[in-house]
Amino acid sequence: MVAPPASAHVTDKSAAIMEEAMDLMPGGVNSPVRAFKSVGGGPVVFDHVKGSKAFDVDGNTYVDYIGSWGPAIVGAANEEVNAALHAALDKGTSFGAPNVLENQLAAAVIDAVPSIEMVRFVNSGTEACMSVIRVMRAFTKREKLIKFSGCYHGHADMYLVQAGSGVLTLGLPDSPGVPASSTAPTLVAKYNDLDSVRALFEANPGAIAGVILEPVVGNSGFIPPAPGFLEGLRELVTAQGALLCFDEVMTGFRIAYGGAQTHFNIKPDISCFGKVIGGGLPVGAYGGRRDIMDMVAPAGPVYQAGTLSGNPLAMTAGLKTLEILRRPGAYEQLERVTGRLAQGLIDAAREAGHDACGGHISGMFGFFFAKGPITCFEDVAEQQDFEKFQKYHRGMLEAGVYLAPSAYEAGFVGLEHSEEDVDFTLAAARKLWAALQSSST
Secondary structure, eight states, X not given: OOOOOOSXXXXXXXXXXXXXXXXXXXXXXXXXXXXXXXXXXXXXXXXXXXXXXXXXXXXXXXXXXXXXXXXXXXXXXXXXXXXXXXXXXXXXXXXXXXXXXXXXXXHHHHHHOTTOSEEEEESSHHHHHHHHHHHHHXXXXXXXXXXXXXXXXXXXGGGOSSOOTHHXXXXXXXXXXXXXXHHTTEEEEOTTOHHHHXXXXXXXXXXXXXXXXXXXXXXSSOBXXXXXXXXXXXXXXXXXXXXXEEEOTTXXXXXXXXXXHHHHTOOOSEEEEEGGGGTTSSOEEEEEOHHHHTTBTTTSSBOOOXXXXXOHHHHHHHHHHHHHHTSTTHHHHHHHHHHHHHHHXXXXXXXXXXXXXXXXXXXEEEEESXXXXXXXXXXXXXXXXXXXXXXXXXXXXXXXXXXXXXXXXXXXXXXXXXXXXXXXXHXXXXXXXXXXXXXXX
């Protein structure tokens, strides 16, 4: 059972640590969304995590629906993953040389993802997305790129145009310090709108190297593709002689074992991965057709390198995580638990008189204080009740439920989340929503 939170949500130790952090790191954090700027109140400082729970330095316990922003799909501090890591530690933390674990994880990814024939490991999703554009441009001998508003592909210069997630959370449509020349080749389309993509191709004939997107948007909340959108995009990009890239850093091995492309039966030309394939350690990867990947050094002329790429700890954690996910019933369990949570939140909000919509696929979900439907970032910006979300986030935190501190983020469920966790979460939500509704009338 989930232990209920203390009657008073005390965060004095967290506040003291964050006060010190403000003098040591920009904004007191190493990634902007952690600062709670868009939801108000101070962030809580974690002490440790285990299974579906997070524990802060003040002794508060939370049901955690962030899971390190996605990687903890088999549960935080999973005993099997930890045991494998302990054994790997005895051999060394980093080699800077080839190791057999790289072969094994590469083979597992290639076996799982139908579009991938070769893969290159890096250290983050940003690095993967940065590298993949270089390869796409070299392969097509074109420079321009189409991305979608609200989709986030890391903080490389060319992507910081109408990016999602942390950039939107802070209200920064672009980032200072990014030269205009870096973003000039980046064209922005509207998600779930094929006509907007077609118009860009028509306005830039023979100039567009490729299209990159989150196949399910997780950095503007949770927004799935409309029926026919991914299929139409695949046909359009092929007809234009460009490349299609799925950024599966978030969806990869989460909404299905082979990612969104397996779930929707769409084969991109090249893809990016991260999060789950590192089992909680820093990792990223990009891979695709052999003729495209043969462009990458040392096989080809496109340079990319990394000191810690393919390090044995990340490879070990990834291998064990994928092994657990291959076991019978894993994704059925994720679908069942996440479905009950996501629909339960929507139903409870509506019963209390709030506009609400959202959805889920396997262990990924989202919720909006909006009538809906939500089909793109523009819908979120127009319909979401951000003030209500702030109250919702803080109220759930104080009740013992840890949600993403941004209205522009998806949530994540792992194999360690139980029916009791869902019961606890829905009970907390019902109590909070009743209070929010009564205070607004």
